[in-house]
Amino acid sequence: MATAAPDPGAAQPDAVxxxxxxxxxxxxxxxxxxxxxxxxAAEAFWQDFRxxxxxxxxxxxxxxxxxxxxxxxxxxxxxxxxxICGSDAMRINGRNRLACKALVKDxxxxxxxxxxxxxxxxxxxxxxxxxxxxxQAYRDMLPFLVTSGNEPTRERLQSPAQRARFDxxxxxxxxxxxxSSCPVFWNxxxxxxxxxxxxxxxxxxxxxxxxGERRLEILNDNHGVWxxxxxxxxxxxxxxxxxxxxxxxEVKQALVTRRL
Amino acid sequence: xxxxxxxxxxRAPAEPGPGRGRGPGPGHPAPLVEPPRQxxxxxxxxxxxxxxxxxxxxxxxxxxxxxxxVLGHLLIQLMLDGGVSRIGFAFVAGRWASPWWQVWDxxxxxxxxxxxxxGLRTVINDYAEHTATRLWLKALLYTATAFTVLLGTLVIxxxxxxxx
Ligand code: SF4
Ligand code: FES
Numbered sequence: 001m002a003t004a005a006p007d008p009g010a011a012q013p014d015a016v017x018x019x020x021x022x023x024x025x026x027x028x029x030x031x032x033x034x035x036x037x038x039x040x041a042a043e044a045f046w047q048d049f050r051x052x053x054x055x056x057x058x059x060x061x062x063x064x065x066x067x068x069x070x071x072x073x074x075x076x077x078x079x080x081x082x083x084i085c086g087s088d089a090m091r092i093n094g095r096n097r098l099a100c101k102a103l104v105k106d107x108x109x110x111x112x113x114x115x116x117x118x119x120x121x122x123x124x125x126x127x128x129x130x131x132x133x134x135x136q137a138y139r140d141m142l143p144f145l146v147t148s149g150n151e152p153t154r155e156r157l158q159s160p161a162q163r164a165r166f167d168x169x170x171x172x173x174x175x176x177x178x179x180s181s182c183p184v185f186w187n188x189x190x191x192x193x194x195x196x197x198x199x200x201x202x203x204x205x206x207x208x209x210x211x212g213e214r215r216l217e218i219l220n221d222n223h224g225v226w227x228x229x230x231x232x233x234x235x236x237x238x239x240x241x242x243x244x245x246x247x248x249x250e251v252k253q254a255l256v257t258r259r260l
Numbered sequence: 261x262x263x264x265x266x267x268x269x270x271r272a273p274a275e276p277g278p279g280r281g282r283g284p285g286p287g288h289p290a291p292l293v294e295p296p297r298q299x300x301x302x303x304x305x306x307x308x309x310x311x312x313x314x315x316x317x318x319x320x321x322x323x324x325x326x327x328x329x330v331l332g333h334l335l336i337q338l339m340l341d342g343g344v345s346r347i348g349f350a351f352v353a354g355r356w357a358s359p360w361w362q363v364w365d366x367x368x369x370x371x372x373x374x375x376x377x378x379g380l381r382t383v384i385n386d387y388a389e390h391t392a393t394r395l396w397l398k399a400l401l402y403t404a405t406a407f408t409v410l411l412g413t414l415v416i417x418x419x420x421x422x423x424x
Pocket of ligand 2: 079081082083086087088089099100101
C-alpha cells in the first residue's frame with residue numbers, strides 16, 4: 001500500500017467508517033473481543049464486531065469505533081492514545097500490546113483480531129483489569145529517590161556514564177504488559193513481577209540514590225527476583241523496548257555480588 | 261465457592277463454567293472472573309532471606325560440576341576400554357575400592373539429587389496452585405530425595421565386595 005493510489009469512488013463504503021482519511025483503503029476487519037459484565041452475567045464470552053477500518057489505523061481506533069457506533073457498553077482504558085500513559089495494555093492476538101501502538105495491518109487482519117484483557121489480573125469489566133496488585137508490588141519497591149543528609153542547594157550531579165547505567169529502565173510507563181505476560185505471575189500473584197523489578201533497577205543503579213541496599217533486600221524474597229525463570233516474555237511484551245529480563249538479571253547479579 | 265442459596269440469584273448464570281466464575285456473594289454483587297491477587301497487610305511478609313539466592317547459585321554451580329562428572333562417568337562406563345560389556349559386579353567392586361571413585365560417585369549422587377529436587381521444588385512452586393497440594397507434593401519430594409541420597413551414600417561406603 002505504499003503507492004498512494006487514491007481511488008475515492010471505490011474506497012468509500014456505505015458502512016460507517018472511523019473518520020477515514022481521504023483515499024484511505026478501508027477494509028472489513030473482525031474484532032473478536034472478550035466481554036465480561038459482572039452485573040449481567042458471571043461468565044465472560046466472546047463477541048465479534050465487524051469494523052470498516054483503514055489497516056494503517058490502530059486497534060484503539062477500532063475499539064473507539066465499536067464503542068461509538070456499535071456497542072456503547074464496551075469498556076476499556078485509554079488516555080493518551082500515543083503510547084505514553086500505559087493505560088491501554090491488553091492481549092491482542094495472544095500477545096500483550098498497547099492498543100494505541102498496535103497497527104491493524106500488523107495483526108493479519110484477514111483473520112479475526114482477538115482482543116482480551118491482560119492475563120493474571122482480576123477482570124473488572126470487558127478489557128479493564130484490576131491493576132492494584134501490580135501497583136502494590138511497584139510501591140513496595142520504594143520507587144522514589146532516597147537520600148540522606150541535607151538537601152543540596154544545587155542539582156545532584158551525575159555523569160553521562162552514570163546516567164546511562166540505568167537509562168533503559170527509566171523508560172517504563174507502568175503498563176503491566178510485562179508482569180501480566182509472565183507465567184510465574186499468572187500462577188503466583190505474590191511474585192513482584194518484572195515491572196516492579198524494573199522500577200527497582202532504575203533506582204538501585206542510580207548513583208544519586210542511597211536505598212539500593214534496601215531495595216535489594218526487598219527483592220531478596222521468596223517472591224522476589226529468584227522466582228524469575230528467564231522466560232523472556234516480559235522483554236517481548238514491553239512496548240517501550242526495555243530489556244526487562246536483562247534488568248532482572250542485573251538485579252540478581254547485584255544481589256549475589258553484594259551478598260557474597 | 262460461596263453461592264447465595266437464599267436468593268437463588270447466585271445460580272442465575274446458566275453455565276457455571278469451569279470453576280472460574282464465582283457466584284455473587286452477599287457483600288459482593290459483582291462476581292469475579294479471576295481470583296484477586298493482592299498483597300494485603302495480612303499476607304505473610306516474613307519470606308525474605310538468602311535461601312532462594314543460595315538455591316539459585318547452587319543450581320548454576322552444581323550444573324557445571326555435574327556436566328563434568330556425568331560426562332566423565334558416561335565415558336568410563338560406556339566407551340573406554342570395552343565399554344558396557346565389562347560392567348559387572350566385579351567392575352563396580354574394583355572401582356569402589358578406590359576412594360577417588362567413591363568420592364566421584366558420592367558427589368555425583370548428591371549433586372544430581374539435590375539439583376533435580378531443587379528443580380522439582382521450583383516446578384511445584386510454579387505450578388501447584390493450592391497450598392495443600394504444594395505441601396504434599398513437596399513432602400513427597402523431600403522424602404524421596406532423602407531416601408535416595410541416604411541409601412546411595414550408605415551403599416557407596418558400606419559396599420562389601422565379598423558379599424555372597
Ligand atoms: S517494563 Fe515495559 S512492559 Fe513492563 S510496565 Fe514498564 S513499559 Fe510496561
Ligand atoms: S492510551 Fe496511553 S499508552 Fe495507549
